[in-house]
Amino acid sequence: MKAIINGTIITVANETIEQGTILIDGDKIVQISKGALELSADVEVFDATGKVVTPGLIEVHGHIGICEEGMGWEGDDTNEMTDPSTPYVRALDAINPFDRAFVDARKGGVTTVHTMPGSANVIGGETIVIKTAGTIVEDMVLKAVAGIKVAFGENPKRIYGDRKQLPSTRMGTAAVLRRELTKAQGYLEKCQIGKQDPEKMPDKDLGMEVLVKVLKKEIPLRAHAHRADDIVTAIRIADEFNVDITIEHCTEGHKIVEFLKQKQVNIAVGPTLSSRSKIELQDLGFETVKILMEAGIEVSILTDHPVIPVQYIPICAALAAKEGITEEEALKAITIYPAKHLGIADRVGSIEVGKDADIVIWSGYPLDYRSKVERTIINGHVVYGN
Structure with missing residues (x-):
């Protein structure tokens, strides 16, 4: 499993979540929460503090x-x-x-x-x-x-x-x-x-x-x-x-x-x-x-x-x-x-439970031309970024 934590999550479909958590299991989004979740040791964590998270x-x-x-x-x-x-x-x-x-x-x-x-x-x-x-x-x-x-x-x-x-x-x-x-x-x-x-x-x-x-x-x-x-x-x-x-x-x-x-x-x-x-x-x-x-x-x-x-x-x-x-x-x-x-x-098209884990972590707001993509995730796999 993977988790993206502490980011500003622009779900597109619903409200924007500050310092939220997205939990990914396989190729799907399984949980979205405001604040931290208790995560097991085997979860791969991406800390998005100060970053913006959007759907692909x-x-x-x-x-x-x-x-x-x-x-x-x-x-x-x-x-x-x-x-x-x-x-x-x-x-x-x-x-x-x-x-x-x-x-x-x-x-x-x-x-x-x-x-x-x-x-x-x-x-x-x-x-x-x-x-x-x-x-x-x-x-x-x-x-x-x-x-x-x-x-x-x-x-x-x-x-x-x-x-x-x-x-x-x-x-x-x-x-x-x-x-x-x-x-x-x-x-x-x-x-x-x-x-x-x-x-x-x-x-x-x-x-x-x-x-x-x-x-x-x-x-x-x-x-x-x-x-x-x-x-x-x-x-x-x-x-x-x-x-x-x-x-x-x-x-x-x-x-x-x-x-x-x-x-x-x-x-x-x-x-x-x-x-x-x-x-x-x-x-x-x-x-x-x-x-x-x-x-x-x-x-x-x-x-x-x-x-x-x-x-x-x-x-x-x-x-x-x-x-x-x-x-x-x-x-x-x-x-x-x-x-x-x-x-x-x-x-x-949006960050919602049950949808494909196609997620992007940005250095800033995505419509600001100065913002960079830090990670791109497709079907739960990191395909670009560290």
């Missing part, structure tokens, strides 16, 4: 392990740019656990990441949620299939438009997604008939099998959308097919606040600590987080690693706080809100 940080959207740090073409497996619809590809198969960025993530207090294919294709493939420590991907998995990446806006039409291929317009992008979801509906109907009459069972189609999970609401669409009209199009199509969707990036979300509030979709904003590198980013700014949160929307902040290196996610949250949200909300935007966004809040 969560990157809600990025490409860590898939677009490898400093590897160039050889380590970039982000986009399978051979077909605008590739639902059958899996992020799982592209992740290199030895990507240097995982070391940086642990040093930065990031313990969980949602990593995925890029946005070159309308349908990019399966996304995955993993912990940031391990040597075998399967051992790092928290959620094996977290959604299907889909993309709207400039990226798909630029890639395929240059080839004089569908989609070369926003209309074409929407049409490709509708076409594939319609195919999946037909495939599902045939499979249902095939259950009654095996001779009519269609040949297995890996892409359709994945999209059927979307139709059954087993997994959501994870939609890359910056511009307000692209966001609305993404939600329009999700409504047409009665499927779940999350909006990732949401750069112009502040322009359609009431619409987003009415639709009650999960929203992640970013990468905002970056340049306006294309037209759909012209209204980039941290005020988007503030405006959406003031409307009562629980916003997650993303880095889109490697666009912004994942270890700088606390700085992104701090800049959102500088724009006007509370520090408490800013911290939630990189812990419990991403956990809810990804459907993993029963495991991570």
Whole structure:
């Protein structure tokens, strides 16, 4: 067993505890107390006197392990740019656990990441949620299939438009997604008939099998959308097919606040600590987080690693706080809100009994850029620090 004692514990979910104790058994948090606990001699103790203790940080959207740090073409497996619809590809198969960025993530207090294919294709493939420590991907998995990446806006039409291929317009992008979801509906109907009459069972189609999970609401669409009209199009199509969707990036979300509030979709904003590198980013700014949160929307902040290196996610949250949200909300935007966004809040995102022992000990408040991570603990094991 392990115990973290005497620290200021920011639980995120509940009150902040001064000079508290966290007891860890195996990979789980088993007790949180105000003040000291009587500990047996075999408990490994970490004294956090004068330190701040938080849950591990969560990157809600990025490409860590898939677009490898400093590897160039050889380590970039982000986009399978051979077909605008590739639902059958899996992020799982592209992740290199030895990507240097995982070391940086642990040093930065990031313990969980949602990593995925890029946005070159309308349908990019399966996304995955993993912990940031391990040597075998399967051992790092928290959620094996977290959604299907889909993309709207400039990226798909630029890639395929240059080839004089569908989609070369926003209309074409929407049409490709509708076409594939319609195919999946037909495939599902045939499979249902095939259950009654095996001779009519269609040949297995890996892409359709994945999209059927979307139709059954087993997994959501994870939609890359910056511009307000692209966001609305993404939600329009999700409504047409009665499927779940999350909006990732949401750069112009502040322009359609009431619409987003009415639709009650999960929203992640970013990468905002970056340049306006294309037209759909012209209204980039941290005020988007503030405006959406003031409307009562629980916003997650993303880095889109490697666009912004994942270890700088606390700085992104701090800049959102500088724009006007509370520090408490800013911290939630990189812990419990991403956990809810990804459907993993029963495991991570806050310090609570029964949750994974993913804990970070800081030299000071985590949103102060001068604060250093002193220890990072994942699944009860110290993965960074003395």
